[in-house]
Amino acid sequence: MINPSFEELRKINDSRYAIVMITSKRAKRLVEKSKPLIETASQKPVTIALEELMQGKISYETTDLESIK
Template identity: 35%
Template sequence: MISPRIDKLLKNVDSDYASVIVAAKRARQINSYYHSLGEGTFDEFPPPMVETRSKNYLTIAMEEVAQGKLKYQYR
């Protein structure tokens, strides 16, 4: 089961495809952030912007999209 639901994601992005792309890119950034913690480099990747119990990076990214912390804009 996907959490948060897709209809909550679509309030902040314009299509299902865009929500997948935005969440996947942000999940990679969150993954890089956690892997860089031991190296002392914090400027390159921002930390998660939501409080969550989940350890899954994709779920964290989708929660950020659902809460409006990430904005998507098509050029």
């Protein structure tokens, strides 16, 4: 599994909660047989989702996250 620092993740979003929610939603879609947006050797959905997020392949809106609270 990759272990990006929070400083790297902070470039994506300042909220740790938002990063977790974005990653978990994408991982759930991967488990439901969605195809990965990147080429990776990993088989784990959370790792794939985190790699996609780090590479900017996942788009999201802040309003999507506010509805979860």
